[in-house]
Amino acid sequence: MNLPTPAIVPQSAVRRLPRWALLLLCLAYIVPGFIGRGPWRGDDMTAFGYMLELAQGHTPWLAPVLGNLAPDTDGLLPYWMGAWALQMAPAAMAPELAARMPFIALLVLTLWATWYGVYYLALSPRAQPVAFAFGGEAQPHDYARAMADGGLLALLACLGLAQPSHEATSYLTQLSCTTLVFFALAALPYRAVVPWMALFVGLLGLVLSGAPALALLYSLGGAVFCWWGTQTQTSDTFSPLHMRHAGLGLVLAGAAAALLAWQLDLWRWRIVWHYASAHDGVNFGRLLLWFTWPAWPLALWTLWRWRKHITSRQVHRHLLLPLWFTLVAIGAALSTQPSDRALLLGLPALATLAAFALPTLSRSVAALIDWFTLLFFSVSAIAIWVIWLATQTGIPAKPAANVAKLAPGFMASFSGFTLALALAASIAWCALVAWRTGRHRAAIWKSLVLPAAGATLGWFLLMTLWLPMLDYARSDAPQVRSITAVIGHPPCVLVDGLNRSQIAALQYHGALHLQTTPGNAECSWLLTPGNTPMPVAVRHLQGQDWTLQTQLARPTDKTDFIALYRRSSPVTAP
Numbered sequence: 397m398n399l400p401t402p403a404i405v406p407q408s409a410v411r412r413l414p415r416w417a418l419l420l421l422c423l424a425y426i427v428p429g430f431i432g433r434g435p436w437r438g439d440d441m442t443a444f445g446y447m448l449e450l451a452q453g454h455t456p457w458l459a460p461v462l463g464n465l466a467p468d469t470d471g472l473l474p475y476w477m478g479a480w481a482l483q484m485a486p487a488a489m490a491p492e493l494a495a496r497m498p499f500i501a502l503l504v505l506t507l508w509a510t511w512y513g514v515y516y517l518a519l520s521p522r523a524q525p526v527a528f529a530f531g532g533e534a535q536p537h538d539y540a541r542a543m544a545d546g547g548l549l550a551l552l553a554c555l556g557l558a559q560p561s562h563e564a565t566s567y568l569t570q571l572s573c574t575t576l577v578f579f580a581l582a583a584l585p586y587r588a589v590v591p592w593m594a595l596f597v598g599l600l601g602l603v604l605s606g607a608p609a610l611a612l613l614y615s616l617g618g619a620v621f622c623w624w625g626t627q628t629q630t631s632d633t634f635s636p637l638h639m640r641h642a643g644l645g646l647v648l649a650g651a652a653a654a655l656l657a658w659q660l661d662l663w664r665w666r667i668v669w670h671y672a673s674a675h676d677g678v679n680f681g682r683l684l685l686w687f688t689w690p691a692w693p694l695a696l697w698t699l700w701r702w703r704k705h706i707t708s709r710q711v712h713r714h715l716l717l718p719l720w721f722t723l724v725a726i727g728a729a730l731s732t733q734p735s736d737r738a739l740l741l742g743l744p745a746l747a748t749l750a751a752f753a754l755p756t757l758s759r760s761v762a763a764l765i766d767w768f769t770l771l772f773f774s775v776s777a778i779a780i781w782v783i784w785l786a787t788q789t790g791i792p793a794k795p796a797a798n799v800a801k802l803a804p805g806f807m808a809s810f811s812g813f814t815l816a817l818a819l820a821a822s823i824a825w826c827a828l829v830a831w832r833t834g835r836h837r838a839a840i841w842k843s844l845v846l847p848a849a850g851a852t853l854g855w856f857l858l859m860t861l862w863l864p865m866l867d868y869a870r871s872d873a874p875q876v877r878s879i880t881a882v883i884g885h886p887p888c889v890l891v892d893g894l895n896r897s898q899i900a901a902l903q904y905h906g907a908l909h910l911q912t913t914p915g916n917a918e919c920s921w922l923l924t925p926g927n928t929p930m931p932v933a934v935r936h937l938q939g940q941d942w943t944l945q946t947q948l949a950r951p952t953d954k955t956d957f958i959a960l961y962r963r964s965s966p967v968t969a970p
Contacts (some may be wrong), residue, residue, distance in 0.1 A: 403755030428859030429562030445900020447478030471606025514547030556687030608657030615650030721745035772848025872901030
């Protein structure tokens with residue numbers, strides 16, 4: 397028996413969201429964060445360091461090292477893409493921008509695959525709204541297009557998407573490949589070739605970027621839904637024979653991905669339970685709340701309003717498929733580290749679930765979302781402007797003093813072009829608020845316009861007005877400049893105990909020739925973590941007398957410093 401759908405949508409509610417507006421919104425979200433900034437410390441700097449080493453031919457392509465350290469991830473595909481981009485880029489292009497070009501394409505691909513994934517799921521007969529007695533209900537393709545617009549807006553609104561999606565790391569590669577697989581499974585009943593191509597590329601990319609377990613789980617989950625659907629004799633089975641063949645193909649694809657990972661020795665047991673105490677559980681709950689906001693409350697509303705459909709014996713692909721991808725991401729976040737990067741992979745599916753809440757929202761709930769979003773992002777934008785004004789003029793005095801305290805040594809700079817962009821974005825936000833409170837009140841995607849635009853505005857202002865300040869705070873460049881001011885540019889520098897990000901920063905920002913093996917007479921300087929005792933740091937440097945010269949901290953983190961030792965006696969023969 398077919399259950400009645402809770403979606404009641406007239407044709408007037410699925411009016412088209414202007415393509416130019418949607419494309420402009422995506423452009424305003426994608427470009428800032430990729431262009432104009434240096435590599436930030438951590439994963440971003442580490443990945444860039446490996447890409448440079450590969451592009452310059454300093455390390456093997458199949459076994460790259462950075463300062464004698466192998467990558468902490470098994471997937472090398474992101475490093476290869478960045479290195480290829482560096483080799484093909486024109487000489488005038490900044491190396492960090494050149495390395496990010498493939499990752500800009502990956503974020504574009506993520507947004508594209510999310511839109512089409514929601515579109516094909518919304519085409520499912522069981523996802524369609526109630527048919528009216530005298531007609532006038534939303535037509536299937538118009539409804540699917542409006543729902544896809546809502547799904548994409550929900551993804552752009554997620555607070556946790558902004559920074560990880562603009563870093564040239566394996567996490568963005570995994571996100572894009574996961575979304576490709578999601579699109580492939582959603583489109584399988586409707587398209588013959590494109591879904592299988594997307595599935596092949598997505599599974600291969602997941603394996604080569606260090607997530608073979610996810611590739612296997614996604615493909616096997618899709619196969620289960622295909623076979624389960626053949627057992628229900630309704631119009632939503634999309635030809636039982638076709639779906640059985642699709643299920644078999646998914647099993648074979650998953651097996652091929654697993655075999656490839658085994659052949660490349662990419663299987664690793666990385667499951668570690670990090671939430672043994674109540675405090676850890678609270679921290680994970682907070683991560684879920686802010687990282688997936690505002691998609692999670694809408695997704696929960698979807699699960700509640702469609703609960704009878706989820707628990708029925710019939711397969712409702714528009715609910716079960718995104719739910720499966722979301723649960724896999726949450727499971728990965730609970731059992732691996734870092735949790736936020738694992739949770740990132742579930743955002744497209746969670747945004748899909750959020751989209752299917754739109755046909756069931758009451759007018760009062762939609763108004764509540766609009767007012768909360770309007771206040772939250774307007775206040776956030778005003779705060780960003782006030783702090784930027786304080787760094788430029790010293791007025792208001794308190795924010796200026798706070799910036800000087802948190803980022804000592806930071807010198808504000810002024811850019812008329814940046815100011816013009818930020819003003820244009822702020823004016824566009826005001827115009828959008830006026831538009832939202834005026835016309836197009838019946839559009840089904842209306843409740844997600846302000847959240848998506850507000851998140852984009854906040855990210856845009858941060859990556860324009862605050863970019864010099866964020867670059868100063870998040871980059872290793874200030875610390876490296878302090879180091880080179882002391883040691884200059886000697887023929888070589890010995891390092892011991894530094895992490896991958898620090899080594900990459902010293903090589904790129906300081907143009908230093910680093911060595912990890914003692915014995916070179918030209919290495920008169922030694923750099924170690926500041927919290928490492930001297931005897932431990934250099935216990936293997938027998939016959940050498942090292943004197944501590946100074947310890948230099950990062951300007952924005954006084955607990956993160958590097959100790960500089962100078963050799964005062966020559967190297968002795970063993």
